[in-house]
Amino acid sequence: ILNVEQSPQSLHVQEGDSTNFTCSFPSSNFYALHWYRWETAKSPEALFVMTLNGDEKKKGRISATLNTKEGYSYLYIKGSQPEDSATYLCAFVSGSARQLTFGSGTQLTVLP
Amino acid sequence: GAVVSQHPSWVICKSGTSVKIECRSLDFQATTMFWYRQFPKQSLMLMATSNEGSKATYEQGVEKDKFLINHASLTLSTLTVTSAHPEDSSFYICSATSGLAGVNTGELFFGEGSRLTVL
Numbered sequence: 001i002l003n004v005e006q007s008p009q010s011l012h013v014q015e016g017d018s019t020n021f022t023c024s025f026p027s028s029n030f031y032a033l034h035w036y037r038w039e040t041a042k043s044p045e046a047l048f049v050m051t052l053n054g055d056e057k058k059k060g061r062i063s064a065t066l067n068t069k070e071g072y073s074y075l076y077i078k079g080s081q082p083e084d085s086a087t088y089l090c091a092f093v094s095g096s097a098r099q100l101t102f103g104s105g106t107q108l109t110v111l112p
Numbered sequence: 113g114a115v116v117s118q119h120p121s122w123v124i125c126k127s128g129t130s131v132k133i134e135c136r137s138l139d140f141q142a143t144t145m146f147w148y149r150q151f152p153k154q155s156l157m158l159m160a161t162s163n164e165g166s167k168a169t170y171e172q173g174v175e176k177d178k179f180l181i182n183h184a185s186l187t188l189s190t191l192t193v194t195s196a197h198p199e200d201s202s203f204y205i206c207s208a209t210s211g212l213a214g215v216n217t218g219e220l221f222f223g224e225g226s227r228l229t230v231l
Contacts, residue, residue: 004155032218043116044205046219089156093218100220102148104155 002026004092006103013080014111020076021106023090027071032093034100035064035075039086047075047088080110114140116208118223125196126231133191133226135206141186142208146220147179150203159204162189186210196230203227 005024013019025033032051038044048057053068061078077084087107091100115138125131135145144163148156160181162168168181178200180192189208193200205225209218 009153034219036220036222041224043222043224044207044220045222049219099158099161100146101158102156104153 002092002094002101004090004101004103006088006090006106008106009104010107010109012109012111015080015082017080017110018076018078019080019108020074021088021108023073023075023092023103025071025073025090025092025101026094027069029095030068030071030092031095031098033066033068033073034089034091034093035073036089036091037086038089038105044089075106077108080108082110082112084108085110114208114210114221116142116206116221116223118206118226120226121224122227122229124229124231127197128195130192130194131196131228133193133204133206133228135189135191135208135223137187137208137210137221140208140210140221142189142210143186144210145183145189145206145208147181147189147191148205148207150205150225156205159191193228196228198230201228201230 035047036044048064050066055066063076066073087105089105091102117136147159150156159174160168160170162181162183164183170176183189207220207222
């Protein structure tokens with residue numbers, strides 16, 4: 001069983017604050033790391049798919065970094081807005097299984 | 113982007129009955145669909161991988177006779193929870209990928225999920 005952990009489990013920030021959270025995954029047999037945003041009553045939506053050590057990807061105010069050697073990825077949100085409130089999931093893909101193993105998510109609430 | 117529709121969103125049934133959940137890809141052909149289950153405050157757990165025209169591949173510990181998966185067309189996969197019991201109450205969600213959608217990125221396209229409550 002692959003261990004994918006996300007921290008913190010939940011987070012409350014004020015509108016305008018920047019925030020970040022962590023996804024930890026096995027440092028061996030890496031293939032890809034996915035980030036998804038899951039708003040309440042909606043479908044999870046892909047943010048990033050990262051494959052290379054040292055990768056940094058950006059979409060608007062959201063960015064992510066990847067360290068495959070030490071087995072972690074950070075997701076950053078700059079200037080949080082209430083519409084950023086969602087659960088952010090990461091998912092690890094191993095080179096052998098090629099299936100996604102999900103973390104339990106970080107639930108972000110941005111207070112106006 | 114690619115759209116996956118799942119229904120019903122909510123279903124309440126009596127113990128012993130069977131419930132069917134549908135997962136449709138609306139604007140692409142989904143060669144592979146995945147079914148996940150999520151218990152409160154836990155991660156999405158893969159139940160099975162469904163390939164169009166062939167038998168589903170079930171994860172260890174998932175009873176294939178209990179959770180029947182049919183992927184008869186490139187746009188529809190169904191999950192039937194047979195003889196449901198209260199312990200089957202959970203959130204079930206499907207996702208899809210295809211030769212066109214997500215082939216280069218590997219990203220999954222999810223349905224909205226179905227919450228099953230068995231009384």
